[in-house]
Amino acid sequence: MDGWEVALASPHPRLRPGIIVYRGFRLALGRPRRRLEVPIGAVTLMLGFEHPVRISGLASSGQSQHARQSGQSRQGPVTLVSVLSGLGTTPVVGEHDGRLAGIEVLLAPWAAFTLFGTALHEVADRNLDPDALGVRPGPGRWGSVAELAAALGTLPSWRERFALLDDVFARWSKAGPPSCERTVRAWSELVRTRGAAPVGHIAEEVGWSVRQLENRFREQIGIGPKAAGRVLRLQRARRMLVAGRTQAETAALCGFYDQAHLSGEFRAMTGCTPREFAAMRRALRAPGGGPQSADRLTDEPTSLILA
Known part of the structure; x- marks a missing residue:
């Protein structure tokens, strides 16, 4: 039987409005899942706990619906556990084997500039391993985003995970370049x-x-x-x-x-x-369509289930 768990939380007030929302999720669907993700006005950081997701670009809009859903790559497919997705104007398809757990963090782009300390045109219309940016996020005991994601996965509750993110992002914000x-x-x-x-x-x-x-x-x-x-x-x-x-x-x-x-x-x-x-x-x-909070932004249609 399919199962899923979703937990939403607002970041600490000192982090808003730069950090918009935390969305924790754990999926055990028993079958592969394919989702179309459309452009939104936010940068997305997905901190994966264990299982990878495969992300590929979508083929040109002049094709048939069946061909569009094949997930042909424009960027080149990537398979990652944690993903940083910059602002862009093209859709992507995300695929996994039905098991996926982690936390999605939605960021105002200027806040992502400060947290990651890199020019955001480097991540525009791209889906990257955050640690591939070649910069250390900031002070603390985690030298990489992968280590932070692993630490989050070991905590026993969503509340403790979100509290850890509040603490880490507050320190990263102080250490990063200020946005104009x-x-x-x-x-x-x-x-x-x-x-x-x-x-x-x-x-x-x-x-x-x-x-x-x-x-x-x-x-x-x-x-x-x-x-x-x-x-x-x-x-x-x-x-x-x-x-x-x-x-x-x-x-x-x-x-x-x-x-x-x-x-x-x-x-x-x-x-x-x-x-x-x-x-x-x-x-x-419709019944059986999946968790209604699957969208990255609350009350915003940002995704389609393809399979």
Whole structure:
């Protein structure tokens, strides 16, 4: 019989809003699982306890649904126990044998810049072993993310694991390079407007030229402000479509030129049409579809179960 365990927690207030949420999970499904993960406005750190996950890019959006679900690689498949996923505009497929346990940490990108001390364009549209960045995360008795993940796996409760993460991330934050206050303001404005704020307006608001804004985003966010706006607009559009809005309504409310523009962005960033995505989400909510908290962001449709 399938079994799963999910535990959600908010990080300590001193870590917010940079660290968004902790999601602990333990799956024992008795069969392989394949999930489509679509772009979101956050960096994801998955601290795996033992079993690996295989991640591959998705083939081009012009193919059939069956071919899309084959998980053909654009980046090249990787098999990892712990994974750092930067901001990006392309979907990926994650596969495992049905057994998986760990903690997903959702981060504002500027906070990930501080925690890992590396320019985030190095991880944009990529899924990497965090220890492959070539930098030590920060002071403490764990010299690597792998050692931290192993220590988390030995603790007896989710509460103790989340408390350890609070402590470790607080120390890493103090040791890492500070994010630029104007970068944080620019990102916050883009998030507040759900990707709708014009790049020129954001640059003016924070006192930079557009080129300065783009350079800072590349360093401390990972992708440019225009690409980040695309991700945030489509994130809102997915939520509205799954909630029952029509494509025409969604396109108008989310700032797309028209329904065709929405459909094109959907295909590019999810590999699906809006109709296919909404239908597959309804199937996920059906009995036996799996834990409803599988999405990386609370109340946000970020995943599809492919098998």
